[in-house]
Amino acid sequence: MQDALTLYFNFLDAFFGVAWIWLPFVLAVIFFESWLYYIYRFFWLQWDWMTLEVKPPKEIESSPKNMEQIFAGLWGIMGTVGSKYEKYVKGYIQEYMSFELVGSNGEAHFYIHTPKKFRHLIEAQIYSQYPQAEVREVEDYVWKVPADIPNKKWNLWGCRIVPSRDKAGYYPIRTYVDLMDVNKTDEPFFDPIAGLMEVFGKLRQGEQIWLQIIFRPAPDDWQAEARKLSDKLLGKRVPEKPEGVFALDARTWRESFYDVIYSFIMGKPAPLRVKDKKDEPVSLALFLSPGEKDIIAAIELKAGKKGFDTKINFVYIARADIFTMVNVSAPMGIIAQLANLNMNSLKPDTKLITRAYYFFAKARKAYKQRILMRMMRNRSFWEKGFILNIEELATLFHFPTVGVKSPMTPYMESRKGGAPVDLPME
Numbered sequence: 001m002q003d004a005l006t007l008y009f010n011f012l013d014a015f016f017g018v019a020w021i022w023l024p025f026v027l028a029v030i031f032f033e034s035w036l037y038y039i040y041r042f043f044w045l046q047w048d049w050m051t052l053e054v055k056p057p058k059e060i061e062s063s064p065k066n067m068e069q070i071f072a073g074l075w076g077i078m079g080t081v082g083s084k085y086e087k088y089v090k091g092y093i094q095e096y097m098s099f100e101l102v103g104s105n106g107e108a109h110f111y112i113h114t115p116k117k118f119r120h121l122i123e124a125q126i127y128s129q130y131p132q133a134e135v136r137e138v139e140d141y142v143w144k145v146p147a148d149i150p151n152k153k154w155n156l157w158g159c160r161i162v163p164s165r166d167k168a169g170y171y172p173i174r175t176y177v178d179l180m181d182v183n184k185t186d187e188p189f190f191d192p193i194a195g196l197m198e199v200f201g202k203l204r205q206g207e208q209i210w211l212q213i214i215f216r217p218a219p220d221d222w223q224a225e226a227r228k229l230s231d232k233l234l235g236k237r238v239p240e241k242p243e244g245v246f247a248l249d250a251r252t253w254r255e256s257f258y259d260v261i262y263s264f265i266m267g268k269p270a271p272l273r274v275k276d277k278k279d280e281p282v283s284l285a286l287f288l289s290p291g292e293k294d295i296i297a298a299i300e301l302k303a304g305k306k307g308f309d310t311k312i313n314f315v316y317i318a319r320a321d322i323f324t325m326v327n328v329s330a331p332m333g334i335i336a337q338l339a340n341l342n343m344n345s346l347k348p349d350t351k352l353i354t355r356a357y358y359f360f361a362k363a364r365k366a367y368k369q370r371i372l373m374r375m376m377r378n379r380s381f382w383e384k385g386f387i388l389n390i391e392e393l394a395t396l397f398h399f400p401t402v403g404v405k406s407p408m409t410p411y412m413e414s415r416k417g418g419a420p421v422d423l424p425m426e
Contacts, residue, residue: 039091040382056399057132064398066129071390073125078217096216103200103209158315159348169386170226171344172302206319215308226303309385
């Protein structure tokens with residue numbers, strides 16, 4: 001016991017004795033993170049936002065391929081951040097928007113929350129694919145419920161939705177392409193949002209469901225990383241990235257610090273570091289199972305399309321007297337339809353879910369609920385998201401196809417057309 005205490009105090013003496021080495025780095029990291037939060041928020045607060053509602057045409061016979069083309073066009077907003085100076089000194093962040101599915105009092109609505117300067121781009125993309133749709137500015141729906149939820153009259157349940165397999169999202173989820181049956185000519189497409197529209201249609205007065213899909217264009221670097229993943233699964237040798245000057249200096253300091261601590265505690269020099277060389281096969285392609293080959297092919301297919309950094313928020317809000325968890329499990333089950341068990345799926349993030357157990361459970365749950373509600377209202381997104389490509393986004397957000405029976409969705413009933421060319425103008 002005495003030896004253990006002596007060893008412990010020797011470690012503390014050594015650790016704090018070299019605080020002049022590690023403490024500046026710790027303080028620098030804290031300052032840097034605080035600085036980024038401040039300048040990002042300052043830049044974000046200057047944006048001028050608006051909310052658009054899209055009323056889709058009543059009879060849409062096409063698949064979500066049209067919506068995929070819309071997302072491909074919206075990738076054009078890429079380029080807000082031009083240099084490291086703009087990002088880390090001025091606080092520039094890539095501008096983004098949010099496509100939102102909302103069920104309110106038995107009706108389904110399609111909203112787009114966006115900086116005002118992108119309105120014409122959004123309208124052009126939607127009208128190019130859905131000429132009979134209507135896009136109009138509306139009041140932001142998030143402010144139509146009390147700000148202090150949860151309270152005695154209102155309750156909520158919500159979460160952030162994240163990939164289950166990898167945080168980056170390089171493994172694909174199931175998409176609308178996987179839900180098409182080419183052998184059926186009368187109804188070839190199984191619409192994944194059909195069930196969600198049915199849930200929206202059954203909401204009572206005082207019940208709402210919000211699904212916010214917040215996204216920004218991702219630089220094409222992610223595609224190279226995804227291909228590195230497929231090469232790794234194939235067993236290819238990935239060439240090591242040359243170590244830069246700063247990385248080499250940081251590694252040298254880190255190893256020197258470790259050697260000093262080791263020598264002080266153990267009373268002998270630290271062992272020499274020898275890098276092991278492993279003899280690996282050039283490729284594992286001959287030994288892969290059919291399922292593993294499908295995974296590699298799917299990753300490469302995903303990397304072949306434009307991608308977006310994405311954040312997905314979900315919340316169910318209702319009056320306390322009619323609040324039911326059935327309206328939580330139903331949408332979660334619908335999202336589970338997009339699970340590809342060999343690859344990826346979407347699930348609630350356990351760190352950002354409105355539940356708590358054991359100590360001070362009620363107070364902690366209420367705190368999480370208010371945090372989530374503030375996130376849903378602000379729609380802030382300067383942290384790192386996960387990658388969804390345009391095909392995956394179109395699967396999550398598209399207008400109901402002709403096979404979806406949802407009478408409470410506001411549709412465009414009348415046909416719209418352009419004005420005559422020779423119309424007199426005053």
